[in-house]
């Protein structure tokens with residue numbers, strides 16, 4: 001019996017080592033060929049390799065366990081929560097007071113350089129990992145479900161991406177987050193009505209816009225009717241200075257009965 005256990009353990013270990021060796025070798029060969037030819041592997045080759053050798057978690061670098069995809073559960077559940085949604089006087093809200101009218105504002109997780117969330121957001125923004133945005137959105141929906149100032153919203157609107165960036169990236173990362181939230185709460189997502197206003201010289205003279213560092217971040221609505229007497233939740237990936245999301249909120253000011261709340265995945269420690 002003892003011999004069998006030892007033998008079985010030895011064989012399992014050898015098999016695991018063999019699989020690891022094969023996997024590393026194939027990865028090495030795949031990368032080497034393209035490095036030698038100074039080419040990037042085409043998506044079809046990447047997809048083929050992913051099929052047999054799924055990626056590691058972008059947050060921690062560990063191999064995925066069975067059922068895990070895009071982000072491992074340890075990384076997803078280990079993100080540092082702000083609990084700002086339980087505090088109407090949280091640091092972001094205080095920073096926004098007097099700049100725009102809103103019901104509530106929150107960022108669900110703290111953003112720290114070099115930490116898991118920074119790596120996840122980097123994959124979402126620069127490496128085509130849209131699914132990470134959807135997963136983070138679903139997590140936000142769970143965290144904010146009890147906070148009616150957010151979950152009672154009628155419509156979810158992601159902060160629009162600059163058209164140039166949208167063309168380059170192919171998708172708006174905030175839209176992916178909004179879709180994750182909306183899927184969980186069964187809400188509408190509007191992506192076409194809120195637009196970045198074209199920069200004009202005359203705007204620089206308008207006092208209203210002067211407080212924003214970046215005058216390109218000014219938004220307007222194609223149609224105000226859908227937002228009359230509605231509660232809109234604006235969603236972004238990160239709230240840092242807040243100037244972008246405040247500009248979005250300003251686009252809704254003056255609409256009859258319209259209320260605004262704002263939520264992001266992350267904000268830096270204040």
Ligand SMILES: [Zn+2]
Pocket residue numbers: 057058059060061062071072073074075076
């Ligand atoms: Zn991980």
